[in-house]
Amino acid sequence: MTNDTEELHDLRLVVNGTPYEISVPARRLLSDALRHDIGLTGTHVGCEHGVCGACTIRMDGKPIRSCLLFAVSAQGAEITTVEGLTRSDGELGPVQQAFKECHGLQCGFCTPGFLTTITAGLEENPRPTREEAVDMIAGNLCRCTGYQNIVDAVLRASEIADEQGGEVSA
Amino acid sequence: MTTKLIGEKVQRVEDERLLRGLGQYADDLVPGALEAAVLRSPHAHARIVDIDVSGVLDIEGVHAVYTYDDLTGAMADPLPLLIPHPSLTQGRTQYALAKDEVRYVGEAIAFVVADNRYLAEDAVARIQVRFEHLPAVVGIDAAREASNAVHDDVPDNIAARFEQRVGDPASAIASAPHSLELDLHVERSASMPMEGRATVARWDNDTHRLQVWSSTQTSTGLRAAVAAKLGLDLAQVDVMTPDVGGGFGVKIVHPWPEEVLVPLAARTLGRPVKFTEDRREHFISSAHERGQDHHVQVGFDDDGRVLGLSVRFWHDHGAYTPYGLIVPIITSTQLLGPYKPGSYEVTFDSLYTNTVIVTPYRGAGRPQGVYVMERTMDAIAQRLGKDRTEVRAANFIQPDEFPYDHGMTFQDGRPLIYDSGDYPGLLTKLKDLVGWDDFESYRDNARAEGRRVGVGLACYVEGTGVGPYEGAHIQVETSGRVKVAIGLTSQGQGHQTAFAQIVAEELGVPFEDVELVSGDTRGMPYAVGTFASRAAVMSGSAVALTARMVREKALRIAAEALECSVDDLDINDGVIGVKGAPDSTIALGTVAVLSNPLRYAFDEASQAATQFSVGDPGKPPVAEDDEPGLEGRDFYSPERSTFAAGMHAVIVETDPETAEISILKYAVVHDCGTLINPMIVQGQIHGGVAQGVGGALYERMEYDESGQLVNASFMDFLMPYVTEVPTSIEIDHLETPSPLNPLGIKGAGEAGVIPSSALFASAIEDAEGFPITSMPISPSELFALRSTHEDRR
Numbered sequence: 001m002t003n004d005t006e007e008l009h010d011l012r013l014v015v016n017g018t019p020y021e022i023s024v025p026a027r028r029l030l031s032d033a034l035r036h037d038i039g040l041t042g043t044h045v046g047c048e049h050g051v052c053g054a055c056t057i058r059m060d061g062k063p064i065r066s067c068l069l070f071a072v073s074a075q076g077a078e079i080t081t082v083e084g085l086t087r088s089d090g091e092l093g094p095v096q097q098a099f100k101e102c103h104g105l106q107c108g109f110c111t112p113g114f115l116t117t118i119t120a121g122l123e124e125n126p127r128p129t130r131e132e133a134v135d136m137i138a139g140n141l142c143r144c145t146g147y148q149n150i151v152d153a154v155l156r157a158s159e160i161a162d163e164q165g166g167e168v169s170a
Numbered sequence: 171m172t173t174k175l176i177g178e179k180v181q182r183v184e185d186e187r188l189l190r191g192l193g194q195y196a197d198d199l200v201p202g203a204l205e206a207a208v209l210r211s212p213h214a215h216a217r218i219v220d221i222d223v224s225g226v227l228d229i230e231g232v233h234a235v236y237t238y239d240d241l242t243g244a245m246a247d248p249l250p251l252l253i254p255h256p257s258l259t260q261g262r263t264q265y266a267l268a269k270d271e272v273r274y275v276g277e278a279i280a281f282v283v284a285d286n287r288y289l290a291e292d293a294v295a296r297i298q299v300r301f302e303h304l305p306a307v308v309g310i311d312a313a314r315e316a317s318n319a320v321h322d323d324v325p326d327n328i329a330a331r332f333e334q335r336v337g338d339p340a341s342a343i344a345s346a347p348h349s350l351e352l353d354l355h356v357e358r359s360a361s362m363p364m365e366g367r368a369t370v371a372r373w374d375n376d377t378h379r380l381q382v383w384s385s386t387q388t389s390t391g392l393r394a395a396v397a398a399k400l401g402l403d404l405a406q407v408d409v410m411t412p413d414v415g416g417g418f419g420v421k422i423v424h425p426w427p428e429e430v431l432v433p434l435a436a437r438t439l440g441r442p443v444k445f446t447e448d449r450r451e452h453f454i455s456s457a458h459e460r461g462q463d464h465h466v467q468v469g470f471d472d473d474g475r476v477l478g479l480s481v482r483f484w485h486d487h488g489a490y491t492p493y494g495l496i497v498p499i500i501t502s503t504q505l506l507g508p509y510k511p512g513s514y515e516v517t518f519d520s521l522y523t524n525t526v527i528v529t530p531y532r533g534a535g536r537p538q539g540v541y542v543m544e545r546t547m548d549a550i551a552q553r554l555g556k557d558r559t560e561v562r563a564a565n566f567i568q569p570d571e572f573p574y575d576h577g578m579t580f581q582d583g584r585p586l587i588y589d590s591g592d593y594p595g596l597l598t599k600l601k602d603l604v605g606w607d608d609f610e611s612y613r614d615n616a617r618a619e620g621r622r623v624g625v626g627l628a629c630y631v632e633g634t635g636v637g638p639y640e641g642a643h644i645q646v647e648t649s650g651r652v653k654v655a656i657g658l659t660s661q662g663q664g665h666q667t668a669f670a671q672i673v674a675e676e677l678g679v680p681f682e683d684v685e686l687v688s689g690d691t692r693g694m695p696y697a698v699g700t701f702a703s704r705a706a707v708m709s710g711s712a713v714a715l716t717a718r719m720v721r722e723k724a725l726r727i728a729a730e731a732l733e734c735s736v737d738d739l740d741i742n743d744g745v746i747g748v749k750g751a752p753d754s755t756i757a758l759g760t761v762a763v764l765s766n767p768l769r770y771a772f773d774e775a776s777q778a779a780t781q782f783s784v785g786d787p788g789k790p791p792v793a794e795d796d797e798p799g800l801e802g803r804d805f806y807s808p809e810r811s812t813f814a815a816g817m818h819a820v821i822v823e824t825d826p827e828t829a830e831i832s833i834l835k836y837a838v839v840h841d842c843g844t845l846i847n848p849m850i851v852q853g854q855i856h857g858g859v860a861q862g863v864g865g866a867l868y869e870r871m872e873y874d875e876s877g878q879l880v881n882a883s884f885m886d887f888l889m890p891y892v893t894e895v896p897t898s899i900e901i902d903h904l905e906t907p908s909p910l911n912p913l914g915i916k917g918a919g920e921a922g923v924i925p926s927s928a929l930f931a932s933a934i935e936d937a938e939g940f941p942i943t944s945m946p947i948s949p950s951e952l953f954a955l956r957s958t959h960e961d962r963r
Contacts, residue, residue, distance in 0.1 A: 046449070047883070051885055052364060083191040100185045100189060103182070103853050105185060105188060106664070109363075134892050140891070141884065143362060144416055144857045146859055147860065149856065
């Protein structure tokens with residue numbers, strides 16, 4: 001953001017545990033701030049009108065569409081993006097691991113939004129039935145996989161988290 | 171024995187990166203690049219009287235604004251007509267920026283580059299254009315009527331009329347015991363990948379070289395287009411396809427206007443420039459497909475055997491024809507499916523309308539063709555009171571009739587000859603999988619409960635693996651690691667995994683040691699692209715042939731080093747050994763060292779390879795007809811396409827009150843020849859079925875009569891979520907390997923989507939008892955159809 005005519009707002013965000021201080025215009029979308037001001041490009045933008053879910057992140061624990069929020073509205077928030085789902089030892093988190101095992105992704109573009117959505121969903125409901133797993137991902141669009149393997153991945157992630165002591169988030 | 175990898179469910183190597191958020195899609199690259207926005211036509215048809223860009227550059231942070239008047243040289247010429255055809259007598263393409271006239275809502279008029287997209291959009295909003303409105307031609311009926319013309323110099327709106335004929339269908343139909351006529355309509359849909367189009371370019375003024383990253387399906391095609399448009403030598407342009415967020419056909423057009431405007435701006439401004447399409451732009455300015463009207467006449471005997479088939483259809487190709495006649499030619503040839511009609515004629519008109527261009531979308535004309543043929547088969551069965559599978563079986567090409575020559579010309583200009591297949595075998599498997607023979611009793615029970623259920627099936631043959639060629643380059647490093655480059659791009663099909671499986675098996679190296687780069691013109695400048703289910707067939711074959719070439723060279727060098735015959739050697743896990751002599755081995759990495767006699771020693775490996783330590787001093791260090799290095803490059807170029815086949819069946823339930831359509835069971839049998847990775851093939855089928863369900867039940871492009879696309883968002887254009895797809899899909903494979911390529915592969919990328927409209931029409935018709943002739947079909951349309959048919963009763 002090099003433009004001088006737009007008023008900039010100083011903003012502090014904690015993303016994946018790391019504090020960031022950025023200055024952005026009031027109209028800067030949170031998705032753009034994460035991707036281009038902070039440089040965490042794992043969060044993807046598929047529709048910019050809140051329908052596809054590719055840009056889903058967790059803000060203070062809740063899954064939200066980062067393309068529907070101005071960055072300034074996230075002042076002081078604790079945010080988790082897909083980059084923050086990997087375990088502290090560098091291994092894949094349970095949901096990531098399950099996606100790999102179940103072939104739950106093809107092009108990978110919608111995947112970050114699924115991973116954050118499912119991570120939040122499994123925290124709320126750690127042992128979903130198949131039907132509940134379907135509900136959990138029913139707000140995210142994927143054009144490649146046909147979803148069956150993603151539903152499998154939700155159930156598998158629940159098992160992996162269980163095997164690892166019940167923690168679904170990093 | 172080398173570890174068998176072809177045919178194994180190997181987990182994908184590309185996933186780690188993508189799952190960690192470390193994927194690199196075009197918009198993720200070159201941080202700090204200037205960003206572009208495009209002024210797009212708000213009108214479907216208008217003359218541009220004046221464009222006023224004054225004041226635009228006054229906005230701080232805006233660096234450039236281009237209109238047609240700013241374009242010079244080849245940039246000022248129309249964009250290329252990529253695939254000319256003798257029948258395409260009135261082909262027209264648009265300009266990179268509209269000159270004088272716009273012909274669809276979304277056509278690019280001006281291109282603005284600014285510090286960021288927000289400012290670029292501000293600047294676009296300041297541009298004033300005065301238009302003189304012209305009447306819009308929307309839809310096939312309006313195009314055929316031709317009261318108005320899309321192009322002044324094409325008064326009938328017909329860009330091409332094409333016909334093919336085998337035998338004398340007119341007399342066959344006239345003299346057949348039975349005959350039927352059908353009118354069948356399919357709506358427009360679109361590929362709609364989750365990532366839109368995106369291009370980034372960087373010009374290096376010191377080296378006079380251009381680097382372009384694009385979410386294209388063809389890096390070499392884009393490279394040629396950019397070089398031609400910017401007046402550069404091919405050698406000055408590199409095009410890289412990073413991770414691509416889905417393509418399904420729409421990213422094969424080369425170039426899109428923005429793909430040449432971005433490099434132009436980058437060169438002019440001396441700064442990196444990026445264009446990332448937003449979703450509304452994707453709806454109104456990226457290609458659609460599927461919209462066709464068909465009229466069928468068929469004559470058949472008492473067994474349902476087709477004696478004569480005559481199809482006339484009208485293809486809506488939108489405002490321009492950059493991709494030629496590929497889609498309607500595919501419809502016209504592939505509608506024959508697994509059948510051998512006694513005689514066949516087809517004629518189509520490809521029509522201009524004031525709507526977005528039409529280029530292939532996954533399946534490319536086949537969904538319409540299969541819909542036409544399978545609706546015809548169902549109608550014949552209905553007329554004769556026969557089981558729908560019996561009528562199909564009566565028309566199948568038999569397993570002992572391959573290669574089967576239809577006597578027609580396919581989309582690649584080659585004869586339409588099917589290479590191999592077993593259609594009766596597929597049908598048997600499908601009937602078992604869906605429980606076809608038990609369905610009547612299932613239906614009776616459902617009816618007793620007040621439920622309406624129906625079963626449908628649809629069969630298809632898919633011409634896959636079209637040429638002309640693909641290539642591969644394989645290099646064994648002195649570390650033993652194997653670097654593979656293919657020119658074909660990838661947009662999520664797992665190429666890094668599937669092709670590494672082939673290399674590992676063919677070369678005899680550990681899978682983990684193989685690393686593949688795709689779609690980078692620096693690694694493989696000769697390639698065609700990813701479309702028409704050709705990746706596995708074409709690049710898979712090229713990779714196999716190249717691996718065999720490298721293997722041969724490795725064995726030759728090893729035989730010299732181990733002083734034995736090549737025939738005594740084998741490669742396992744990256745180690746060459748003498749058969750039956752476990753101590754006599756040499757690592758492939760060491761062979762790579764030996765293959766390259768150096769003068770200088772950079773490290774231990776090169777020290778071992780200097781010409782002072784290897785070779786016979788009496789001979790030249792590199793023999794005549796040889797090259798240094800353990801590497802090879804080879805190409806695969808097939809005589810003609812391979813032909814995969816499959817059959818789908820579905821059981822649907824239609825709600826007696828609301829007309830909601832639910833999927834109870836979905837079954838797929840499939841013959842794509844040799845499977846490289848069954849997990850990836852299954853994924854392709856799942857994804858294809860989902861797109862097929864979308865095309866059959868939900869997706870349509872709603873243009874109003876003035877040519878506005880009124881559902882240009884994901885809120886209004888309905889694509890399947892998890893709640894709309896079958897809960898599970900029963901899949902069975904049958905492998906009839908293709909004799910045309912070294913691995914017997916046939917390709918599987920589009921299979922899942924091809925039969926869907928035909929399939930759901932068949933099942934809904936079965937449930938409801940009246941004909942379904944227009945797809946997609948929504949619950950409200952089904953509800954309306956019910957009323958119509960009740961009125962008639």
